Amino acid sequence: MRKYDPFIQTLICYLFIVLFIYAAVSKLMDFENFQIQLAQSPLLSVYAGFISYAVIIAEIVIALLLCYKRWRLIGLYASFGLMIAFTVYIYLILNYSDFIPCSCGGILEKMGWTEHLIFNVVFVGLSIIAIMITRESVKRKLFLKLIVIGILSVGCVVILFLQSEAKMSKQNPFIRKYLKDIVIGKHSYKLKNNSHYFIGVTNNKLYLGNRFAPLYVTEIDLDNYQSRELIIKIDQDDFPFRTVKIFISSPHFFLVDGTVPVIFKGDIKTWEAKVLSTDPTLYFSKAVISSTDELFVRKQDFKTKQNILARYNLAPSVQQFTTTSILGEATQGIFDTDGIPLFDLQQNKFLYVYYYRNNYTVANKNLDVITRSHTIDTTRLAPLKVITNQQNQQKLLNPNSVVNRLAAVDNGLLYINSTKKGQFEDNQVWKQASAVDIYDYQKQLYKGSFYLYDVNRQKTNEFIINNNNLYAIIKNQLVVYTLNTKIIQ
Known part of the structure; x- marks a missing residue:
């Protein structure tokens, strides 16, 4: 199977490039609506302004890194971290949210949140496979890097969630949280x-x-x-x-x-x-x-x-x-x-x-x-x-x-x-x-x-x-x- 590794690795990179570019362009074309949807998120409302720009920039930058062989490994690590963050966010929405908001647009707009979660988990797995192929051999250092990136991604989302909840309750910067099906x-x-x-x-x-x-x-x-x-x-x-x-x-x-x-x-x-x-x-x-x-x-x-x-x-x-x-x-x-x-x-x-x-x-x-x-x-x-x-x-x-x-x-x-x-x-x-x-x-x-x-x-x-x-x-x-x-x- 080693002779197919370059093809598999290139295919995975192209999948991520298509995913991130399409998602970023979709958000940019309807940026105001994207911000509104983020503002109605029960977890990230307070940071809707910052996150709306950060997500689009991250998707474009990662897609560009994946286009060049020299920077491809960094792009794959970044893809892994971003998909982990997206996955944790959806998990929190499904299990710890007061209500389930609308989707965030892009390629997953028509998916339900459970399908969205499965989709993200699959791409997390693909990023790991591509990283292993790029490294040519699986070593302890590789797994350590994945664990550290995973912990940082989970930590960032959880901290944003906790901070957003606190600010929405007592220090709200005038962002309304609309309750669905009230x-x-x-x-x-x-x-x-x-x-x-x-x-x-x-x-x-x-x-x-x-x-x-x-x-x-x-x-x-x-x-x-x-x-x-x-x-x-x-x-x-x-x-x-x-x-x-x-x-x-x-x-x-x-x-x-x-x-x-x-x-x-x-x-x-x-x-x-x-x-x-x-x-x-x-x-x-x-x-x-x-x-x-x-x-x-x-x-x-x-x-x-x-x-x-x-x-x-x-x-x-x-x-x-x-x-x-x-x-x-x-x-x-x-x-x-x-x-x-x-x-x-x-x-x-x-x-x-x-x-x-x-x-x-x-x-x-x-x-x-x-x-x-x-x-x-x-x-x-x-x-x-x-x-x-x-x-x-x-x-x-x-x-x-x-x-x-x-x-x-x-x-x-x-x-x-x-x-x-x-x-x-x-x-x-x-x-x-x-x-x-x-x-x-x-x-x-x-x-x-x-x-x-x-x-x-x-x-x-x-x-x-x-x-x-x-x-x-x-x-x-x-x-x-x-x-x-x-x-x-």
Whole structure:
């Protein structure tokens, strides 16, 4: 067989040359997509920029080394090391990854990951055969070199994997990790108009309010999605209501209006409400309720003109317990502390997500700060343009500076719809979908992201999470997404 060695060795070198050149050219021809695919890798996301260039350069350089007899042995050792690295990467993807991403393109684009692994193992074997032929005799030194190269290749991939995981979780350089197959079901239901908002979920019923008809409630049965219209009856209707909001804290509901210092309380069985309080201090701009009949409001301090938080107990009568300035001092008018108040019923925690910066605050029900954390977005504070009119009112001239547009919380997980595109994200997809980032706010960890696709070119108006379901209102559509919580956890 020795007379066929040169032919076998040359054939193997040509196979590697074709493989590497074709793979490199394929990546270069669709380089942006290659970077996007690497950025979605669950193992190497943080290093997508560096690796995208390094892999292509390595493939071209190795192919050139294999073309010249003088450098062929070095090229074969490099081929062995690179194929070992690729093989270890695929092994980690199949066994230690949260999800299986798309392929990295090139000659193996149509292969599954298991076939991909087998293909790589075969080429590792071919490189060893070619090295043995080139060396003419098998010696201990040859095997030692192969072992050292193999260990270095495995070590590099494992270190990149561990470093990438750490940075993605706590020091993310704004690279999203999109979770595959997180949405395992989707249903759409047409609403009568586009003025609905979420009131809450209780007893397997979803309740929607109506901004244009503030005393009308839509009740949707979550078993069959049949709906019925309910009308709230109040015992006093001579208040100058402007922005009525309804909250459910089963078995009660509350009707409030931050521009009018009045609170109504009623029973969801009868939908009849009576005035609970006309506390003159109950002016506010945002509010959220807990399951223990506590109302958390964001209001403005009349002396400092800063946004502050307050907690009111609504049972049996209204009593203010806490007023706090944990939102921080506003340096660009009141808008840089503007945001979304949330309450996690399962964890009994209050959260505040800022609109114009990459921050959120977690507090207990007494509004004592537990943690202040940040999202993966890098916008520490959006450049806001604020003016003061003749009535001494502050106006925001660039409302499109919003960073965190929508947010919801459920059992320790915070879901944020960010308006900012991360690195290596597809522009075309971004135009027709909204990104939702998931955080374990108790561990201050970024878990991953997924897309909420537009409906008839309309973005999601708002969403809530309940029992593994995400309910979204998109114009006049109620869209229900069933989430795969195994992937999130």
